[in-house]
Amino acid sequence: MAWVFLALAIASEVLATVSLKLSDGFSKLVPSIIVVVGYVVAFFLLSQALSRGLDLAIAYGMWAAAGVALVAVIGAGFLGESLSWVQAGGIVLVIGGVLALELGATH
Template sequence: MPAFLLLGFAIVSEVIATLALRASDGFSRPLPVVAVIVGYGLSFWLLALALKHIPVSLTYAIWSGVGTALIAVGGVLAFGETMNAMKLASLAVIVLGVAGLSVAGGAH
């Protein structure tokens, strides 16, 4: 499987786990707790596989940056959290930073 696809699946797993962490209500709801444990475990495993082929600086920047942006959007959609212009601008800066790392030669 291509490394960037593994990384994409790692990001999705991490996002699901983080949203489940919020839904777990302090680890008091069993189904979300299982999703947290499985999601983070799967995410780190896929991240480790991606790191075999992608430099760590680029891999972690993409994983954390894209994950952060998706979690912010997921929080708005799933939990009714607020989104304003400053939050959107901040997320755009994160995405631009990840893109900048990629363009700067992080990928092989």
Template sequence: MPYLYLVIAIAGEVIATSSLKASEGFTRLLPSVVVVVGYGVAFYFLSLTLKSIPIGTAYAIWSGLGIVLVASAGWLVFGQKVDLWGALGMGLIVAGVVLLNFVSKTSVH
């Protein structure tokens, strides 16, 4: 269950962060509401996650996957360009999250 909470937290953060651009500096109501609700969901579910998953591990997964997913949303939704170095960097972030979860003893409870 804690990893499901973490997935919900990541989804909330990605939706909220992606909506920041659409809010145009909090001048548009609906995207601004999505930002506030999304971050509320993200932090609530992250707090539930931390009952079972060590904070360093949970935050590394949350922030790492958040970076990759927000950058992907920027590319897909807002037409932002991702060059080879950006893609490589995101690949390294994903590799780090995988190593942390499947190889490192850090994520052991």
């Protein structure tokens, strides 16, 4: 169940971050509301994942890495932002670092 909370936290954080771009400096009401609510929900869900036994380094690492990767892909795919091969490689390295944290953890 902790992993479900983490996945929902990641989705909420990504939604909030994309809405931050769409809020145009908080000048648009609906995206601005989504930003605030999305981040509050994301942190609440992350806290629930942690309270259900996920290690902080693992949960936060997965949250951050997945968030960075998803926001970069959404930005490139839907918001007209660039994503170079170097940036894509950086995303792979971030994800690899999180995997190293997970695989190196004692169970």
